[in-house]
Amino acid sequence: MNRLLGVALGILTAIGGFLDAGDLVTNAVVGSRFGLSLAWVVGLGIVGICVFAHMSGKVAAVSGRATFEVIRERLGPRAAGLNLVASLAVTVLTLIAEVGGIALALQLASSVDHRLWVPVAALAVWLVLWRVKFKVMENVTGLLGLTLIGFAVAVFLLGPDWGELAAGLAPSVPANESTTTYWYYAVALFGAAMTPYEVFFFSSGGVEEKWTVRDLATSRLNVLIGFPLGGFLSVAIAACAAIVLLPRGIAVDSMAQLVLPVAQAGGMLLVAVVIVGIAAATFGAALETALSTGYTLAQYLGWSWGKFRRPAHAARFHLSMIVALVVAVAVLATNVDPVAVTEYSVVFSAVALPLTYLPILVVANDPEYMGEHTNGRALNAVGSVYLVVLTVVALAAVPLMIVTRAGS
Amino acid sequence: MTGDTQPSGRILDARLHLLDHQVLDRDDVPVMVVGDLELEDAEPGGPAPYVTSLVTGPVLGARIFGGRAPASRWQRLPWRLVADVGVVIKIAADAESLDLAWVERWVRDQVIARIPGGRHGP
Numbered sequence: 001m002n003r004l005l006g007v008a009l010g011i012l013t014a015i016g017g018f019l020d021a022g023d024l025v026t027n028a029v030v031g032s033r034f035g036l037s038l039a040w041v042v043g044l045g046i047v048g049i050c051v052f053a054h055m056s057g058k059v060a061a062v063s064g065r066a067t068f069e070v071i072r073e074r075l076g077p078r079a080a081g082l083n084l085v086a087s088l089a090v091t092v093l094t095l096i097a098e099v100g101g102i103a104l105a106l107q108l109a110s111s112v113d114h115r116l117w118v119p120v121a122a123l124a125v126w127l128v129l130w131r132v133k134f135k136v137m138e139n140v141t142g143l144l145g146l147t148l149i150g151f152a153v154a155v156f157l158l159g160p161d162w163g164e165l166a167a168g169l170a171p172s173v174p175a176n177e178s179t180t181t182y183w184y185y186a187v188a189l190f191g192a193a194m195t196p197y198e199v200f201f202f203s204s205g206g207v208e209e210k211w212t213v214r215d216l217a218t219s220r221l222n223v224l225i226g227f228p229l230g231g232f233l234s235v236a237i238a239a240c241a242a243i244v245l246l247p248r249g250i251a252v253d254s255m256a257q258l259v260l261p262v263a264q265a266g267g268m269l270l271v272a273v274v275i276v277g278i279a280a281a282t283f284g285a286a287l288e289t290a291l292s293t294g295y296t297l298a299q300y301l302g303w304s305w306g307k308f309r310r311p312a313h314a315a316r317f318h319l320s321m322i323v324a325l326v327v328a329v330a331v332l333a334t335n336v337d338p339v340a341v342t343e344y345s346v347v348f349s350a351v352a353l354p355l356t357y358l359p360i361l362v363v364a365n366d367p368e369y370m371g372e373h374t375n376g377r378a379l380n381a382v383g384s385v386y387l388v389v390l391t392v393v394a395l396a397a398v399p400l401m402i403v404t405r406a407g408s
Numbered sequence: 409m410t411g412d413t414q415p416s417g418r419i420l421d422a423r424l425h426l427l428d429h430q431v432l433d434r435d436d437v438p439v440m441v442v443g444d445l446e447l448e449d450a451e452p453g454g455p456a457p458y459v460t461s462l463v464t465g466p467v468l469g470a471r472i473f474g475g476r477a478p479a480s481r482w483q484r485l486p487w488r489l490v491a492d493v494g495v496v497i498k499i500a501a502d503a504e505s506l507d508l509a510w511v512e513r514w515v516r517d518q519v520i521a522r523i524p525g526g527r528h529g530p
Contacts, residue, residue, distance in 0.1 A: 063495055065430070072441060073428045077471050080428075130523075133530050302430055302441030302464070304503070304512065311526045313437070315516035318526075369495055 006218055008142035009205045010053075010226020012284050015145045017049060017198045018042075018230035020094060020285035021101025021255070022342025024278065026192065027234045028252040029407075030185055031241030033177060036168040039235050041186045045193025046231040048386045050223050051379065052357050055364040056199040057219035060206035063369040067203040067360060068299035074359040083196075083355035084300050089348040091197045091289045091296070093341050096328045098286035099125065100338020104255045105279040115335070122329045125286045129321055134208045134307045137287060144280030150273045152236040154265035160243045168242065184404040187397050191349040193231065194390070196356040197292035204295040208308050216373070240265075255339065293324040343406050350397035353390045361387065419456060420493060430496045431462065431485065433503040439485070440464040440508060442497065443471065446484065461486050462497070464508060483508035 017023075030038050056067045072080040102125075103117035110117075128137055173182045206219060241252060244261035252258065255278070263271050291307070294317045298305035305317040332338060361383045364375045375383070420426060422445055431439040444467040450457035465483035470476055485508060491500040503509050520526045 065495065069430050069441075073430075076428060077443070077468055081472055131525055131530055298438075300441070301468075302438055304438045307530055310529050311523075312516050312521045315512055315520040318520055319515050 004143075005139050007222050007225045008138040009202065009209065010222030010224075011142040011145065011229060012138045012226075012288060013053070013198050013202045013205070013222075014049075014226040014230030015142070015281045016094075016201065016285040016288035017193055017195050017227070018234040019145070019148060019281045020289075020342070021097045021104070021282045022094065022339055022345070023192050023234060024101075024237065024258055024281070025252065025255060025339045026185075026188060026342075027237040028241040028245075028258045030189065031238030032245035032250060032252045034174055034182065034185065035242040035246055036165065036235070036239060037170065037172050037174065038182070038186055038189060039169050039238065040171050041189045042193060042231045042235055044389075045190050046227050047382075048190075048389070049194050049198060050227050051382050051386060052194070052360055053199055053202050053227065054220060054223045055360050055375065055379070055383065056203040057206050057211075057223060058216060058373060059360065059363055059369060060203040061211040061215050061219050062213055062371065062373050064207060064212075065363075065369070066207050066295065066299055067199050067356070068296045070363045071356065071359045072300050074362055075355065079355060080300060083352050084296055086348045086352040087196045087200070087296055087356070088293060090195060090345045090352060091292045092324055092327060093345040093348070094195070094197070095286060095289040095293065095324055096331050096336075097338045097342040098282050098289060099325070099328045100332050100341070101255070101282035102279060102286060103332075104338065105275060105282055108256060108259070109275050109279070115332075118329060118332045121283075121286075122325050125283065125290060126322065126325050128287060129290060129307070130311060130318070134205070137307075138205070141280055141284035141287065145277060145284050147273050148233050148237075148277035148281060150262060150266070150270050150277060151233060151240055154262045154270060154274075155236055155239045155243065157265035157270075158240070158243050158261065160239075165239065165243070178404075180400060181404045181407055183396070184400040184407050187350075187393055187400055188343070188346050188407070190393055191346050191353070191397065194353060194357075195345075195349055196352045197289055197296075199356065199360065200292045200295050201288045204291070204299075204305075208306055210308075213373070290321050290324055294318070294321045347398055347401060350394040353394050354387065357383075357387060357390055418493075420459075422459075425493055426459070426462070426497070432496050432498055434491070434498070434500055435502070437503045439499065439503045439506065440483075443467040444482075446482070459487050462490070 059070060060066060071083060099118060099121050102121035103114040106117040107114040173179050211219065240261035244264055245252065259271050259274055262274050295305060297320050298317045303316045304314045306314055311318045363369055367374050426442050426445060429442050431442060433439050442462045444463040445459050446461045446463055447457040448460045461484040463482045463484055466477035466481045489499045489501050490497060492498040
């Protein structure tokens with residue numbers, strides 16, 4: 001049990017990357033339109049986030065420094081400031097979607113309109129940020145989020161033709177979709193897998209848990225279990241949609257359609273389990289993004305931060321999270337579609353990706369910080385290849401979004 | 409490039425060792441990030457100048473957008489408080505006691521401490 005709880009940080013971080021409100025829907029959209037022909041992107045994303053989360057966790061454990069402190073130190077105030085603005089935009093847009101997503105999940109469970117649930121959801125998120133210990137927070141949301149395994153169970157219950165499903169894994173553009181749309185979704189999935197707030201949250205979480213060199217194994221275990229599990233579940237969601245919705249030509253555009261294949265496979269009981277998972281995942285992602293807002297601002301500007309301190313001892317950190325939540329509620333009050341909001345975060349993600357991962361690679365190679373734990377050659381080789389991929393994705397994201405009108 | 413006024417007069421590279429580094433107080437509470445340096449005896453081509461204080465506040469805007477922040481609005485941390493320069497800069501004082509912590513104090517006293525539970529540990 002302790003081992004399982006030890007990886008809660010990795011699971012919670014991965015939920016924010018692979019299974020937040022926007023991704024839950026995007027995975028189902030991708031499954032219902034492209035089958036599993038984009039699953040390779042998730043695989044690529046898992047390896048990438050594992051490599052860089054491992055480095056950021058290592059930097060946090062060995063030097064006690066969180067990622068955004070390192071970014072400002074290495075890139076200087078201008079480039080780091082650009083990264084801060086772009087990352088904050090991604091993070092706050094995602095936070096808006098998550099608060100809306102919790103409300104949608106509660107609507108699924110209660111039939112009370114989601115707009116009424118928004119203030120309740122935001123208040124609940126704030127109370128956890130304000131009063132709950134970091135350890136308790138990550139364990140509860142991480143474990144409850146695991147009930148999303150219901151999607152994987154549903155795949156088995158649906159009893160698909162496994163040979164056909166496996167054949168669908170080959171990268172290919174379906175006949176009725178354009179190549180640019182295919183690549184737009186590829187970029188969106190890759191960007192979601194590697195969203196910058198994951199490493200900000202993961203490394204700051206390591207500092208919150210007071211990791212030292214002795215916790216390097218914990219960090220590695222978190223990375224190696226959390227992210228692949230998150231990626232596996234996101235592929236399971238796509239598989240459910242590919243099996244049930246794709247042959248019938250049903251396009252997913254809301255969270256309610258997400259559970260249709262689950263209902264067909266396992267009835268109301270499995271739907272109930274999955275709804276618990278959706279609520280926990282969106283709640284966990286809301287906590288992750290709200291905290292990341294505070295972490296990035298505080299680390300760039302040198303404020304006192306951390307949930308391990310009393311709120312009065314990290315005043316500006318807590319104030320910035322309150323402001324972020326108020327902004328989220330205000331934006332949702334305009335009746336905007338919470339899920340559509342995340343689609344635009346791809347643009348900001350694109351700018352932030354290289355600016356986030358380059359400094360991590362540089363500092364993980366700095367013996368003054370890392371001592372004997374400096375990166376090895378293999379890790380550097382993989383990291384460098386990914387930096388090239390990230391730069392290409394960053395350059396391609398905005399033009400693809402304009403050409404495909406955000407995938408429509 | 410720069411040295412300190414303490415016995416050894418250690419030679420430091422401003423960009424590599426000081427600028428944009430995190431400053432922690434004696435209890436490891438973050439105080440500020442070094443935004444700029446105030447130097448003494450800085451002459452082009454002359455001997456290495458001394459750092460008199462680490463500066464934060466509006467100087468950050470000046471470094472990003474150019475221009476100069478008025479000296480009256482610089483928030484200074486005197487160099488004599490610096491205890492160690494490493495991966496982070498440690499000072500031998502409490503963050504609480506510094507003038508430049510006034511924003512944090514103001515936010516705490518006016519906002520955060522007034523919300524129920526704000527002074528209790530989580």
